[in-house]
Amino acid sequence: MSAAVSPLAPKRYPEMPVVGGARIATAEAGIKYKGRKDLMVMVFDEGTEVAGVFTRSRCPSAPVEFCRRNLPGGRARILVVNSGNANAFTGRKGRDATAITAEAAAKAVGAGEGEVFLASTGVIGEPLAAGSFAHLLGDLVERAAPDSWEEAAHAIMTTDTYPKFVTATARLGGAEVVINGIAKGAGMIAPDMATMLSFVATDAPIAAPVLQELLSRGTAKTFNAVTVDSDTSTSDTLMLFATAKAAARGAPWITDAKDPALAPFRRALGQVLKKLALQVVRDGEGARKQVEVTVTGAKSARSAKRIALSIANSPLVKTAIAGEDANWGRVVMAVGKAGEPAERDLLAIWFGDIRVAHEGERDPDYSEEQASAYMKRDEIAIRVDLGIGRGKATVWTCDLTKEYVAINGDYRS
Amino acid sequence: MSAAVSPLAPKRYPEMPVVGGARIATAEAGIKYKGRKDLMVMVFDEGTEVAGVFTRSRCPSAPVEFCRRNLPGGRARILVVNSGNANAFTGRKGRDATAITAEAAAKAVGAGEGEVFLASTGVIGEPLAAGSFAHLLGDLVERAAPDSWEEAAHAIMTTDTYPKFVTATARLGGAEVVINGIAKGAGMIAPDMATMLSFVATDAPIAAPVLQELLSRGTAKTFNAVTVDSDTSTSDTLMLFATAKAAARGAPWITDAKDPALAPFRRALGQVLKKLALQVVRDGEGARKQVEVTVTGAKSARSAKRIALSIANSPLVKTAIAGEDANWGRVVMAVGKAGEPAERDLLAIWFGDIRVAHEGERDPDYSEEQASAYMKRDEIAIRVDLGIGRGKATVWTCDLTKEYVAINGDYRS
CATH class of the missing domain: 3.10.20.340 (ArgJ beta chain, C-terminal domain)
Structure with missing residues (x-):
């Protein structure tokens, strides 16, 4: 691992606001390294809608397959991310590890396993001992807090030399909504790690099919337009969660991707995705320019x-x-x-x-x-x-x- | 440029036999560097048949376009190769340079310009001052000698750390024919140089359409199956010349690619192409394995x-x-x-x-x-x-x- 921070690291970081309905906690689970946070949960209130885009690899990781199965349900209550092990190319053991994690996560938030989402980043081909951290999830959910975005960005880092987090606001109908995002990257795949992971959450009330359309289109000119080394990870994951909490402040429910009220949100989301994608490129392994x-x-x-x-x-x-x-x-x-x-x-x-x-x-x-x-x-x-x-x-x-x-x-x- | 010879350089080189009907000369033309041979001509007796395969780049060099135009004629009397300047992305000036060189080369051997073939390797985008070496061609043709294959391999080197030359023999009907080949490479394109050039000559009497078939098929599992950095040169050129001199020793004229007498020749050519291609890979820029x-x-x-x-x-x-x-x-x-x-x-x-x-x-x-x-x-x-x-x-x-x-x-x- 490179010890020095990239010369292209951001000069300034934003203060991350709260996204109503989303809470975060991190832990040192010791999955591969000691003395380093390697487990992060993001907990969402009931009614949170979700969208995702994933690696096009023909050999995706077990968590990517797991998320793809749950995505059509459109609802999310918890996201669990670990670093240190990608749970990729781990065959049946990989599926067992996602099952163990999902069961514990679902139990911790009192939801169905269909509302659990998982991501792993790290070395490929080593079985992930999900048993070694699944028991931590209950405590993590309990102490999850709404103001831990920066901590979350740190916890998902691998070969990254700096944390990546971005925030924006947008008008949606008569209300202002928040969009927070975190990311990790470095090589497109890599080390005892690397791979591109990014998680974005908003309090806007937007239905899952619309979220999916926004995310898929937004990716083309942002995350799908950046490359460090042309290598595609088995694990690349970008997810967008909408807690709908802004509905209480008067934001209208958006159920049609063509709704003209969506325009400012679409632009703001595009900005968030682009800034995160550029932060990934600027932290490309060895990058100087x-x-x-x-x-x-x-x-x-x-x-x-x-x-x-x-x-x-x-x-x-x-x-x-x-x-x-x-x-x-x-x-x-x-x-x-x-x-x-x-x-x-x-x-x-x-x-x-x-x-x-x-x-x-x-x-x-x-x-x-x-x-x-x-x-x-x-x-x-x-x-x-x-x-x-x-x-x-x-x-x-x-x-x-x-x-x-x-x-x-x-x-x- | 790397000064040290690649650790993967051949431990032994072959003695290069004569290919009847082919003669070679080299010169220091000072195209870019001083004190270094950078011009090579290969002169062929009348009746020499030719085939070629070229870069698939949509932005090919002027010499590649020149060769493509002459190839359908199927006959070659002279090949002129310079290093130090690729004559690529040089617009009209590039065409002028090939015209000047071709005219001088044709005159030197007393043949039509349709029987001239050209290759250039070196920096891209700099106009090639063909006038600075075209006047040397007459003398080069005059002193061309049949035993200068090793010298030829040296003269076309750019970032190569060792010369690349290979020889083989094959039965063709009742006679033994010779196949000699030289190559240069290093990066797929590169420096004040690099690009892949290779020239193979045989005394076998084989008609141009059959040669072309042999070369195109032979390339798929050899030169088109090697890669240094995935980058494709504007100038990659592989040519095969058949002087037909072995006909005098009883080798039959081959005019049908399905002729069963061709099998040993096809195998031997495949070996020559594979060895040359591997020598190029083994001299890949910075290669250690x-x-x-x-x-x-x-x-x-x-x-x-x-x-x-x-x-x-x-x-x-x-x-x-x-x-x-x-x-x-x-x-x-x-x-x-x-x-x-x-x-x-x-x-x-x-x-x-x-x-x-x-x-x-x-x-x-x-x-x-x-x-x-x-x-x-x-x-x-x-x-x-x-x-x-x-x-x-x-x-x-x-x-x-x-x-x-x-x-x-x-x-x-």
């Missing part, structure tokens, strides 16, 4: 995103950025290998506001000195215009440094 | 290859191997993210002969000690059985080390 890649003029938005991801995932682009080298030739290479429609002689490329390539060749005004100066920043923006259509997309990544290799080459030892 | 990834039991061969490449290209798998960490959890992750049919609970994984996972969980006999000892080798074999079909594929890669980042993060400075 945040990189924003925008592709315009593509045949379609889908094509633009594929090309943007090809650039953002290219080891040669990412190492050049680590080396503060304005190597736009590698950007051309990454456009070319994406397999999407592109016309070499129409390509233009910018680093920040500096146009480095134009009509398929080096910009006539290209200045190596100017471009190199730009590359010293800690936030780099690359833009590619393909000149063949109107599709556009933006994705975010970080640079690829020797520290990434060190962190991932050494972690199990 | 060769990694063979075999996937069996997939739904189809195509699906098996995609999964194998997902594993071979995963930064987390590659850094684990660099760290000599038997981290099979990352292999599971890479299987899962490939998006191909897979059943987690049927997966089995081997490192060498050690089965580390079975039926979707850690093998009951798993020994960390035994697996860790295996990872210390410099050739690592990973096998994954999916248990759902009969598709299989093997690909090769290298580990991802801090040196890779150093080489690619620093090169332009």
Whole structure:
């Protein structure tokens, strides 16, 4: 594990307000490490609606399968998250561990197991001894408190070098509602850990199908537009809980995703998801620079995103950025290998506001000195215009440094 | 550039025989560096047949476009290769440079420009001053000699830490024919250089359409089954020349790809291509280990290859191997993210002969000690059985080390 905090860590953190109807507690369960919080529960009042999006891996973890089964019910009373062990690729033992945890969690809140949600992050392939922490859940539920968001963000960290939490408010009808979110990440999968987990809660009264629509759409331009190393975890989980407590303050119940009253909430949720996703990228293993890649003029938005991801995932682009080298030739290479429609002689490329390539060749005004100066920043923006259509997309990544290799080459030892 | 020769360099090199009808010369043209050979010509007698396969990049270099135009003619008299500048993403200037070179080359051998083939490797986006070396071609053609294969392999090197050349013989009808090949690589694209170039010549009398079939099929399990960093060059070029000189020794003219007399030649060519491809992988930037990834039991061969490449290209798998960490959890992750049919609970994984996972969980006999000892080798074999079909594929890669980042993060400075 990297001891130093990422140079891209937030300079300031928000005060986290309470989300009515949601309470949090954490504990040191000793799942893998001693002297470190590794268990978190979030308890929700009755009537809390839930939505979720999960890894597309064909080999998902046991908790991901568990959550997928419960999601259609649309209701949540408790979320249990452990770090230190991902409970992934653990076969029948994995299912047994989720069953033990779910039973204890349901009992602790007095709800059905269909209203329990679980997430685990950590090493893959080691059986998770759920028995070693299931007995703690009753006490955790009892002492859960509404003001423990920052503590929750700490408890789910693994290789993260800083906690990730964000808050926002939005008007919903005549009331103001709160949206709080926490996340963890680092590599897309990793160490005795890493994987992307994020949990967002609001007091807005929004029905589960609408929440699901909001979350699925909100993810496309946020969590699904960030990449650290192109590797997809077996455990990636993003959940959104709505306690509906703001109904008492006059917020209307939202049961239709097309309800115009939803617009401010949708924007605020998008902001929360984007900030959390960027905090994950900025804490990418070994990251020293945040990189924003925008592709315009593509045949379609889908094509633009594929090309943007090809650039953002290219080891040669990412190492050049680590080396503060304005190597736009590698950007051309990454456009070319994406397999999407592109016309070499129409390509233009910018680093920040500096146009480095134009009509398929080096910009006539290209200045190596100017471009190199730009590359010293800690936030780099690359833009590619393909000149063949109107599709556009933006994705975010970080640079690829020797520290990434060190962190991932050494972690199990 | 890395000064040290890769620890995976060949322990022994072959004596390169003559290929009748092919002659070689090299020169220091000073295209980018001084005191280093950077220009190579291969001259072929009249009647030489040719085939080629090129990068799939949507932004190919000017020489790749030039070769593609000439290939349907099926005849070659001269190949001109320069290093130091890729003549890629150079727009109209790039086409001008190929035109100048082709004209001078055609004149030097007294042939049409349709029988000229070109390749360039080096930095992208810098105009190539073809005028600075085109005048050298006449002299090069004059002093070309049949025994300069090793010299040729040296002249096309860029970030390569060792030259790559291979030879084989095969029976064709009643005669023995020779196959010589040279290659360069390192990153899939790279530095003031790198890209994969390979040129193979034989004295077998084989018609161009048959050569093309042999080369295209031969590539699938060799050059198209190796990956250093998943990045595809704008300039990758593999060409096969057949001078037909062995016809004088009784080798039959082959004009049908199904001719049974072709079997030994096909095998020998496959061996040459595989050896060259592996030499490229073993000289991957920063490589310390060769990694063979075999996937069996997939739904189809195509699906098996995609999964194998997902594993071979995963930064987390590659850094684990660099760290000599038997981290099979990352292999599971890479299987899962490939998006191909897979059943987690049927997966089995081997490192060498050690089965580390079975039926979707850690093998009951798993020994960390035994697996860790295996990872210390410099050739690592990973096998994954999916248990759902009969598709299989093997690909090769290298580990991802801090040196890779150093080489690619620093090169332009």
